[in-house]
Amino acid sequence: MRRFLVVLAAAAATALAALSVAHAHAASDPYSGGDAASGAKLIQSSGCEGCHGAGFTGGLGPKLIGIEKRLTPAQIAAKIKSPAPPMPNFGFTDKQVADLVAYLSGLDGGTGKPVVKIVPPQPSGEAMVLVTFTGTPPGDAQVQASMKMGTMQHGTGWTPLQKTADPHTLAAKVFFAMAGEWTVQVRYGSGQEIDVPLNVDG
């Protein structure tokens, strides 16, 4: 059996920071404490990602990943309640706006630890990497596989993780060119990285 060692030091630190920011606002801000799951449905049925890019990575409208680090819930709410054109006014209720704010504030992966799964667990050649987030998967997540050969680092290069049928899970294929001690690396958001060491048979 292989081990799945998920290195989360960096991610955990940011998550904690995000938690405390959210907490600080909670008392005074009427738009904090919304329900992210309801927000997700509204996001889907309103077509926000068309303008803001898949995974809110930016498009016609700005990137919204990490917006909770720039703006307070009330400020985010104001941008949704009285948008600047071409963004339309969807006529949301305050409750709906709070739900949207909750969803958008979790875009950088949520506060829990993402779980990385490799299928098959003992690959030779090709494998599928599945990354399950506790919150909304970030739109900018990427994966690569790399191995050390002496002083050289051999890598597949970063490829974007794609959405799957499961709303919390992203996936991508990686290719192991040869047997050896590999590391599957997942990175997302502002600097979070997960490394999974993996022994690939020939």
Next chain:
Amino acid sequence: MADRLTLSRGAVLLGGVSLAAAMSVRRLSPLQAPAAASEAVEVTLTAAPRLFAPFAGISYQGLAYNGSIPGPLLRVRQGQRLRVRYVNRSGGESTIHWHGMILPNAMDGVPNLTQPPAPDGGTFLYDFVPQPAGTRWYHSHVFPQLIKGLFGMIIVEDPHDEHADQDLALVFHDVAKAASVDAAMRGISTAPMVDPFGSPERRAMGPEEKMGDEVGYAAHCINGASYPKTAPILVRVGQRIRLRILNANPTQTRYVRLAGHTLRVTHSDGNPLPQPVEVEALRLGAAERYDAWFEVNKPGAWLLQGLSADPMAFQQAVVVHTPGMEGATPLGSAQSLEGVRSFTYELAGAAQALGTRPRVERVDVRRSYVLGGGRYGSERWTMNGEVWPNTAGVIVRRGDRVEVRFTNKTDMHHPMHLHGHVFEIVEIGGRALRDPLPKDTALVDPNGGTMTWRFRADSPPGRWLLHCHNEIHMMGGLMTAVEYR
């Protein structure tokens, strides 16, 4: 220039009509003055390749009539003759089909059935009196030229129509991803399902098929432009606006909403409804048209949108605003039909209780078709188990009263289209329509859904195609013909 527009005695130079109208289509400004009175309208339509780039990052090698996608808006008066010199530089054989028109069979534009197709570099003369009055359209009947951009609207003006302060032609179309069209032709879905939440199309699909739509679209347009580049429509408080909307998408049903307004639907496929219906959203299967009116009651800015769950659906929108509101944030609609009163045939036709039967009247020819096929990985779409040209047609004599009934055993809606006739829908899903609905294209419900049409075989004799207007299904064999003996 000389080959674009021809002049002859009694004909009007279309510089003032078709070309200006083409501009107005692009700019979405009100249509120009009604077509000038004259015996005939003459126009040259030239099909040729064109690079189409409606949105940043999207550039598509399409086909265009006179360099424009959609093609120029043609407008004629009822009774006026139309002479279209078709110049085919599309790179392949081509024809023009006049969708919704009752015309001589030889003008119907079906390759190798009603005419030999114009070869690349060749020409064909379409010469007929467009009728009946209403919102019709024209498009290539050679696959995949419609998908690539060979379509446009033609309006036959009815002098008895109620007055509109503005009469706007809105052609909804989408840029198909070529690879997904290829896959769909092999019976493989590569695109996500994009029917709006709460739509019957979405409900029809089982959960395991949630992912699959046949053809994926990369961009969504109204009159050839994508929001926010669509030119705003300026309206004034007190005005009554007539919208003539066409869904030129080759596979998908489109829902259309104008935020903050209800729409009064007066015509289906150009034909007057028994009585107008008020709805919040229109529902247009591939090739369907509706005439829908709204009144401007207050100043503001609103989005007129084509709804779908496609992430890029927002592109299919245009701002409607009153003077001084051009910079305002428009009110928009969600890409969802939950709780929205949408147009249905049952509503417009006053469907009766389950088990009611259409009015008893003489029927000379009865035909029923089971629509089948469409299994994953198979390109076959069938009528009574057969694919065109082996499907059994409807054999009629001139003057016959004809009834055609469909039972749809597939899990997709089929926009069934009959050439050269206006039929009436008299039954849907075991419910008779009190007010039969006059149409030339109608969506047949999936998963055992039924629909009955009636029509008089009093069109010019010939062979009139009866087929699914989903281009993939048509090419997969879902096609037959009404043949006059």
